[in-house]
Amino acid sequence: MNSVEEKIENKIAKPEKKTNSERIKTGVPGMDEVTHGGFVPGSVVMLSGNTGAGKTIFALQFLYEGAIKYGEPGLYITTQNNAEDIRKYAKTIGLDIESLEKKNLLIIESINPNYPQILLKIVEPLLRKKRFSRLVIDSATIIEYYIKDIFKVKNVFYKLFSVLRNSPGSSIIVSEMGLHGDTSTLSVAGIEFLADTVIALHRKQKKGAEFTRGIEIVKMRQSDHTKMIHPYTITKKGIKIFPDEKWF
Ligand SMILES: Nc1ncnc2c1ncn2[C@@H]1O[C@H](COP(=O)(O)OP(=O)(O)OP(=O)(O)O)[C@@H](O)[C@H]1O
Numbered sequence: 001m002n003s004v005e006e007k008i009e010n011k012i013a014k015p016e017k018k019t020n021s022e023r024i025k026t027g028v029p030g031m032d033e034v035t036h037g038g039f040v041p042g043s044v045v046m047l048s049g050n051t052g053a054g055k056t057i058f059a060l061q062f063l064y065e066g067a068i069k070y071g072e073p074g075l076y077i078t079t080q081n082n083a084e085d086i087r088k089y090a091k092t093i094g095l096d097i098e099s100l101e102k103k104n105l106l107i108i109e110s111i112n113p114n115y116p117q118i119l120l121k122i123v124e125p126l127l128r129k130k131r132f133s134r135l136v137i138d139s140a141t142i143i144e145y146y147i148k149d150i151f152k153v154k155n156v157f158y159k160l161f162s163v164l165r166n167s168p169g170s171s172i173i174v175s176e177m178g179l180h181g182d183t184s185t186l187s188v189a190g191i192e193f194l195a196d197t198v199i200a201l202h203r204k205q206k207k208g209a210e211f212t213r214g215i216e217i218v219k220m221r222q223s224d225h226t227k228m229i230h231p232y233t234i235t236k237k238g239i240k241i242f243p244d245e246k247w248f
């Protein structure tokens with residue numbers, strides 16, 4: 001096949017990008033309210049928080065609910081676990097992701113963070129074949145730690161995000177927040193500037209009390225969103241956000 005034919009085939013095979021008015025419903029209770037309707041189609045969302053903030057749980061709910069409620073297939077790429085760990089973890093919050101895999105509604109891929117170029121090699125053909133519309137990469141931070149050259153990391157994510165903007169769904173890139181837990185340290189290499197939407201998961205503890213959790217929409221290109229930090233909880237049923245309540 002010559003390159004012109006290849007170009008045309010790619011064009012035909014690419015999923016239709018939905019208009020901005022049709023939002024991607026996240027499936028996380030309360031999240032569609034704080035984002036004024038859900039994620040923007042084709043947007044790349046960076047989900048940042050400290051360890052234990054609920055990033056993996058949020059991401060799993062996004063894929064699970066997308067597949068179950070809206071029939072949207074998902075791709076989960078992990079840099080730190082194997083597929084079996086993810087299946088077991090999902091079960092603990094009541095999500096049977098094995099059944100989704102059997103119905104071709106979910107693919108789990110484990111990658112070597114030393115070789116992030118593999119991300120584009122996995123994502124591009126699967127997107128072209130419409131094998132997924134929702135994507136999760138959990139997490140970018142492991143890649144940032146392995147690849148010391150910041151420009152190399154940014155280049156990989158820049159190319160990847162450009163491809164993902166053709167997706168009919170949207171993508172979550174998980175990132176570990178700096179130890180200070182403030183939004184000035186959302187990622188190691190600064191990939192938040194490349195993302196369309198940035199969500200920060202916070203926690204605070206008053207002396208002698210249990211810590212509480214708060215979710216902030218730091219930015220959301222092409223959309224208005226809440227400017228408030230809202231409380232959220234994690235239980236055995238997963239994450240729930242309280243859009244009508246103020247965190248502090
Ligand atoms: N079954 C459960 N019931 C109640 N809370 C739970 C349950 N499972 C997990 N949690 C809470 O969620 C937290 C872990 O969430 P999650 O694994 O999504 O965090 P994370 O942000 O991905 O962390 P890391 O950066 O270490 O990967 C736990 O520390 C606990 O507080």
Ligand SMILES: [Mg+2]
Pocket residue numbers: 055056057138
């Ligand atoms: Mg995690």
